[in-house]
Amino acid sequence: MDTMQTQTQAATAVQTAAQQHNEPSWLINKRLAALDQMADLPMPLVQRFNYRDWDLMPGNLQWADSKRDLAQVADGPVQIVQVGQTTVRVNLPEKLQEQGVVLTDFFTAVKDYPDLVQEAFMTKAMKANENRLASYHTAYLNAGVFLYVPNNVVISEPIDIQLIQDNTLDQPLNSHVLVVAGRNTEVSVSQHLTTVGENANLANCLMEVIADENSHVTVATLDELGRKTLAYVERRAYAADNASVNWAVGFMNEGNTIGNFDTELNGVGSRADAKVIAITDHDQRMGVNTKITNRGKHTNGNILQRGVILEDSELVYNGIGDIIHGAAGSEAEQENRLLMMSSNAHGNANPILLIDENDVMAGHAASVGQVDEQQLYYLMSRGIRRETAERLVIRGFLGAVLSAIPAKAVRSQLVEIIERKLENGR
Amino acid sequence: MATLEIKDLHVEVTDEENQTAKEILKGVNLTMKTGEIHAIMGPNGTGKSTLSQTIMGQPSYHVTQGDILLNGESIVDMPVDERARKGLFLGMQYPAEIQGVTNAEFLRAAVNARRAKDDQISVMDFLKMLDKNLAILDMSEAMTERYLNEGFSGGEKKRNEILQLLMIQPSFALLDEIDSGLDIDALKVVSKGVNAMRGDNFGSMIITHYQRLLNYIVPDVVHIMMGGRIVKTGDASLAKRLEKEGYAGLRDDLDIDVALVDEN
């Protein structure tokens, strides 16, 4: 079978599945265009991290219902819960509905709010032709969430997005969370990614945040995909004038993972803050790009990454500050630090500054090291056992990021996961 | 009553640069009991900190000969945390700074480390104890919410060492230059802290260069260390004599053959 023929077959399969799903033609065409260009696009570049032999593009688009009782999630006031492609519940208080807030399953939104979705989906924060995995994502999209906050609406309660990958089935999760925050809005989103079931599957999870003028969006994510899940997690934001986007990412996936985070500071005076914590264990491999692009004048980007590498695992942090010509008066700061807890651990903290503008302030710090023996000795000299002392030092090391996570629930969950991983990974 | 015995202690360190072993302690003998305060004085570089670190169990110091007994049991093969739980405490000359761990959290872990798993101190009891000890040391509660020693001034670090001493209540405290860098008021406060511990269940080895501290914490025994050995032991008046005569005078009096740092 030649590639031309395979390509045609793949296109037919995607088209058939999408039609069967009653999708509008713009979406079907977008899928097909993405599929068509896939082969010509490069894979995302993760410096100092080789994932050439990972199978990140299993090609099938299928619809399947998941058992609703697989979702064991406590009820939240503003919440959407999905297991696989199945939406288990949506809690959106009446008051928010009256204000025009939309929180719903992605494909429902495609039907009910076609203009809103079409305008924002893979158009602003990122485009399908940026890399091969984004294209794959667009072509094979099979789940997702749409959150829309109309102009001038301020939501005090965090919006809880719970996505559970269904590995009792045999199919990838290609999930898209699209967040559109209008002018002068304030919203805080927490996302929790988990896995049920024992099958080995891909998770290709993408999140787009469009932050319109003077909006303030906070996203806290807790990624806890299972050991048998190969994960590609992409999170992108577009910030208009005076908008701010604050990310706090707890990257606690158990399987091999690529993280690709980028916030584009397009508007004048926009700001972004990206905080990432990761812990790797066993023989897990994880590569993370955290990028902020300063495009607008007087934009401010701040990256802070801390990671702990246990056992035989590998963790690579690339911090990328990209200052585009014309972004005068901008600032880009980053700090990437890794702690290696075993002699078989591999770590790389790699600051990358791409600066094409003179009138900027940029700085970076990076380190890869071991727990300081002097510190351990000091703690132990007070009777504290080595394990406890190590945990205190590690928690202190991660503390700078932990304490900055606004959602208290996410923060305490994260602390629990960290404690568990440290307990197991010694 | 608890006892701490140092017997013919010889200690080496390995020089990082040329990987050769260097003997620092050359046969130290000393016996302490709870209820007693011992002062150790001696010229710079003579091995005072080495002695205290070796008793505590700092892994860079290797015991090549002799023994350290706590209540008759040898502790030289025990790791530092176990020695601490058995009742030893070292107030360090240079305490470590630990980012992200609050002083209070650390103190609680230290207090709990000596207690059984099912008998951990309650938050209320801990705070009560903490408040009492903060008051003795004239420290503000804010200090306990700061990260452990991070950004503490020299004097604040010393005060914080004594706070730990009061919280942990060891049998023996080795206090290494707890007075260095303290202003006169802080010196009084720190002395007050140590004196608050004084009693039948507490003994201390106080390393200092200055008679002044010993005016506030009056020692029962004073030892002079030179060249890696204790060369003279006496009562509190020995420290006063030293203040007058200096080490050179004392050495010549005693006819000891060691070079002093400022003669080199």
Ligand SMILES: Nc1ncnc2c1ncn2[C@@H]1O[C@H](COP(=O)(O)OP(=O)(O)OP(=O)(O)O)[C@@H](O)[C@H]1O
């Ligand atoms: N870890 C080490 N590595 C190499 N040399 C060491 C080490 N610790 C101590 N020494 C050396 O051992 C000798 C004794 O040092 P120590 O710190 O015990 O002296 P001290 O009596 O406490 O002096 P001071 O009054 O200046 O504090 C010094 O020459 C010192 O340089």
Ligand SMILES: [Mg+2]
């Ligand atoms: Mg010393």
